[in-house]
Amino acid sequence: MEDVRAMMALFGAREVGLGGARDPRLKAPGSRPADDDRGPFFLFFGAQPDLWIGELWPRGRAWANGLSEATYETNFCARWSGGKNFLNYGQAGSEVALEPDGSVYPCCLKTKAPLGSVAEERLIDILDSLRGHPAFEAINAGDPEAMGLSAGWSREAYRNASVSDPKGRTFANVCIGCDAYSAAQLGMIWPRFAHSAWPAREPGIPCRRLCRTYETP
Numbered sequence: 001m002e003d004v005r006a007m008m009a010l011f012g013a014r015e016v017g018l019g020g021a022r023d024p025r026l027k028a029p030g031s032r033p034a035d036d037d038r039g040p041f042f043l044f045f046g047a048q049p050d051l052w053i054g055e056l057w058p059r060g061r062a063w064a065n066g067l068s069e070a071t072y073e074t075n076f077c078a079r080w081s082g083g084k085n086f087l088n089y090g091q092a093g094s095e096v097a098l099e100p101d102g103s104v105y106p107c108c109l110k111t112k113a114p115l116g117s118v119a120e121e122r123l124i125d126i127l128d129s130l131r132g133h134p135a136f137e138a139i140n141a142g143d144p145e146a147m148g149l150s151a152g153w154s155r156e157a158y159r160n161a162s163v164s165d166p167k168g169r170t171f172a173n174v175c176i177g178c179d180a181y182s183a184a185q186l187g188m189i190w191p192r193f194a195h196s197a198w199p200a201r202e203p204g205i206p207c208r209r210l211c212r213t214y215e216t217p
């Protein structure tokens, strides 16, 4: 990132922040340019090593190409873009991910299946319907390892749900445990979709590029 900043400095481009709550790892300026300041500015936002997805999610092309450096201790769920606080609408940091078809997910990484669809229900109603369920409360707490405790899945069982990635590496991460638990318990923890025609996301299918996060009202 320092190289990018040095390159931009050659052109007089000043870095702008992402706004909102600041993560110390952003190491970026937090001040907003004045409205009449015409720049030039730049914002470089991605999977830099010092950002919250620096290890790369075990999803999409990073997964297919064996690029994720995440370990089991890399808890994406408790970071920005993860599932933490997704149920706490009305509070800072509460976000969900919406697909263009209306599918709702608690995180940008995407769970095994969508939680609902805003094409069919109000987002608030979907979230309220999940409140109090142990699996979703665990995600909401940023502690997905606890998803299955009440259903007999110990933390150890969750941790042991490692897989071989497409490059043959043994890979364990809380999101892989989330996939495994959800695959095994899909009809139970997604009871609203037990008889749904909506397909569960298959492993390795890239997140659609149009995925965006929205703060819930």
Ligand code: SF4
Binding pocket: 076, 077, 078, 081, 082, 083, 084, 106, 107, 108, 109, 110, 111, 139, 144, 174, 175, 178, 179
């Ligand atoms: S553990 Fe599950 S809910 Fe949490 S970020 Fe990973 S995929 Fe999303």
